[in-house]
Amino acid sequence: MTNKERVFNLIKDLSKDINIKEKKGLTAQEIAKKLNLRRNVASHLLNELYKEGKIIKINTRPVYFLDKEVYEKKAKEFKETAKTLDSTVKVSNDDPFTKLIGYNGSLKTQVKLCKSAASYPPNGLPILLIGNTGVGKSYIAQLIYEYAKSIGAIDENAPYVIFNCAEYANNPELLSANLFGYVKGAFTGADKDKPGLLEEADGGYLFLDEVHRLPPEGQEKLFLFLDKSIFRRLGETGNWRTAKVRFIFATTEDPEQTLTKTFLRRIPLVVNI
Ligand SMILES: Nc1ncnc2c1ncn2[C@@H]1O[C@H](COP(=O)(O)OP(=O)(O)OP(=O)(O)O)[C@@H](O)[C@H]1O
Ligand SMILES: [Mg+2]
Numbered sequence: 001m002t003n004k005e006r007v008f009n010l011i012k013d014l015s016k017d018i019n020i021k022e023k024k025g026l027t028a029q030e031i032a033k034k035l036n037l038r039r040n041v042a043s044h045l046l047n048e049l050y051k052e053g054k055i056i057k058i059n060t061r062p063v064y065f066l067d068k069e070v071y072e073k074k075a076k077e078f079k080e081t082a083k084t085l086d087s088t089v090k091v092s093n094d095d096p097f098t099k100l101i102g103y104n105g106s107l108k109t110q111v112k113l114c115k116s117a118a119s120y121p122p123n124g125l126p127i128l129l130i131g132n133t134g135v136g137k138s139y140i141a142q143l144i145y146e147y148a149k150s151i152g153a154i155d156e157n158a159p160y161v162i163f164n165c166a167e168y169a170n171n172p173e174l175l176s177a178n179l180f181g182y183v184k185g186a187f188t189g190a191d192k193d194k195p196g197l198l199e200e201a202d203g204g205y206l207f208l209d210e211v212h213r214l215p216p217e218g219q220e221k222l223f224l225f226l227d228k229s230i231f232r233r234l235g236e237t238g239n240w241r242t243a244k245v246r247f248i249f250a251t252t253e254d255p256e257q258t259l260t261k262t263f264l265r266r267i268p269l270v271v272n273i
Pocket of ligand 2: 136
């Protein structure tokens with residue numbers, strides 16, 4: 001039996017005994033514990049089952065899942081118990097990408113790749129979006145983030161941080177300081193410790209726009225993070241910091257010409273929009 005089947009069977013089984021008045025469903029945490037899975041694995045499988053229309057998702061905090069048949073039988077009871085609850089119950093699959101014009105036509109392949117970048121367990125895959133200005137790179141990046149939330153790959157309140165590398169392209173130090181943070185005295189004007197965008201994006205997404213403007217020094221600093229999820233603030237010695245950040249990169253330029261080979265090697269998905 002696959003883990004997904006185990007999750008489905010357990011949800012079916014436990015849903016029968018649920019007293020709606022006391023508890024709206026089962027959480028990913030409970031399922032994970034009972035099946036000895038990691039929470040994010042259980043969450044991923046539960047969301048897949050929900051996408052397939054097999055189980056019900058209740059978008060409260062925490063998110064609850066329930067067997068569809070049990071829900072249908074008890075729907076009336078649900079409504080009586082909590083008047084607002086019904087609006088938070090998601091029975092059908094609402095895929096954020098359906099908002100994108102061409103999602104089922106000219107952009108179908110691209111959407112598929114974006115979805116795999118978001119859903120690849122356990123932490124997704126870095127993705128580079130290439131295309132001329134106005135083709136929808138920034139919009140698609142936002143949809144990848146929303147999709148990751150909708151399938152439970154990241155938390156409902158996970159951060160989405162946007163950084164345009166062109167802003168500090170002529171000042172690599174300031175660019176690094178923004179991305180990685182710094183400690184007091186790291187450079188002139190660094191009068192207190194400051195976390196960077198990596199820390200801000202922990203648990204969610206960092207969208208690095210116009211990444212071709214990221215100088216080689218900056219690309220190099222990102223290697224280590226992409227490889228090992230460790231970093232230091234500027235001027236920091238001693239322990240490494242860690243963060244769990246998913247990356248989306250975008251560029252209007254030919255990446256082979258503008259990005260270093262070592263950097264490109266670390267981006268498994270490259271998508272032309
Ligand atoms: N396929 C699409 N469906 C719906 N709206 C789209 C689509 N493509 C682009 N748009 C809209 O067009 C506008 C421009 O898109 P966006 O800003 O994402 O382009 P971009 O590739 O990031 O451009 P730039 O390189 O200038 O940053 C936005 O308002 C976006 O919502
Ligand atoms: Mg853009």
